[in-house]
Amino acid sequence: MGQTRERRRAGPPRAAGLLTVVAVALPLLLAPAADAAPAATPEYSASASSASAFAASVLRAVSTDPGRDVLLVYCLDPAHRAELVAAGTRLGVLDRRSPGPGRVLPAGADRPVTVEEWAGGPRSDDFARACSALMAAAAGTPGGAGEKKEKGWPAELLTSLPLLVAGALLTLAGQASERVNAERRANRQQLALGELTYRTAVGTYLAAYESEGYGDHAAVLAARETLTAPLARISGPAARRAEARRLTEGLPLARPLAAEDGGGFLGRQARLREAHGVRLRLDRELGALAGLDRRAVHWRWRTVRERFARRTPGGGA
Numbered sequence: 001m002g003q004t005r006e007r008r009r010a011g012p013p014r015a016a017g018l019l020t021v022v023a024v025a026l027p028l029l030l031a032p033a034a035d036a037a038p039a040a041t042p043e044y045s046a047s048a049s050s051a052s053a054f055a056a057s058v059l060r061a062v063s064t065d066p067g068r069d070v071l072l073v074y075c076l077d078p079a080h081r082a083e084l085v086a087a088g089t090r091l092g093v094l095d096r097r098s099p100g101p102g103r104v105l106p107a108g109a110d111r112p113v114t115v116e117e118w119a120g121g122p123r124s125d126d127f128a129r130a131c132s133a134l135m136a137a138a139a140g141t142p143g144g145a146g147e148k149k150e151k152g153w154p155a156e157l158l159t160s161l162p163l164l165v166a167g168a169l170l171t172l173a174g175q176a177s178e179r180v181n182a183e184r185r186a187n188r189q190q191l192a193l194g195e196l197t198y199r200t201a202v203g204t205y206l207a208a209y210e211s212e213g214y215g216d217h218a219a220v221l222a223a224r225e226t227l228t229a230p231l232a233r234i235s236g237p238a239a240r241r242a243e244a245r246r247l248t249e250g251l252p253l254a255r256p257l258a259a260e261d262g263g264g265f266l267g268r269q270a271r272l273r274e275a276h277g278v279r280l281r282l283d284r285e286l287g288a289l290a291g292l293d294r295r296a297v298h299w300r301w302r303t304v305r306e307r308f309a310r311r312t313p314g315g316g317a
Contacts, residue, residue, distance in 0.1 A: 085098055088130035093127075102114065190229070191230045210268070251282075
């Protein structure tokens, strides 16, 4: 069985070699001898021509060239024939008077031939030259017929790096914006809590002051601290921060109210008037807290306007 398989594998090369021998020997056998009569018969000439054509076809069938097959497949395609004629004309292997693209006039020839005849005739080397140049030019052009050269990873990295950086910056900007918004919401809640605590402590103190002439001022200071702490964390344009500082400094009851006047205790009516003034001031200052939540564009405009007013002579008047 092993020998049979080896013989079968060896069959095609032997057959090809036999065909080659027949193709080479047949014209020699049919050719006239050196001492034969100089005038050959027509039948003999026809037989010799047929044998030569048969030999040429056998040689072409046996000796196939993959590289030439590529040229034939590509350049004989109807879509590339016009480009083939143009390439051959530029290289000088085709005459500029070529009818093209189906028929061409090889340089120095006296009649046009088809592209197939040019590719398989005596000018086949010119065809191969023009077709190879066309394929090389197409391979070097983006989107050409040749294989595109793949980019290495450094080029891919440089191409995608701007997108990666932009994506990272957008992500960081989104995270920073969310963090700032969360901090502002928390600070706004602390402001609301501090306002309520301070208003309650001041009300309790004033009620005791009106009736007794004194109150728990330490509780007022502690409540004041719960309000001034979030005010100190106010961020944004300069005008907004300046308004927060002004409100902090304008809060009433930084010191306890006086219970005496000229060596004597204040009367109830005097204490009522003093407490009423503190309540009015308290309402005015705490009412201004809501203005701190205005949009950033408002505070930017106020910042620019105040800076311009300071630089202009008489602007602060």
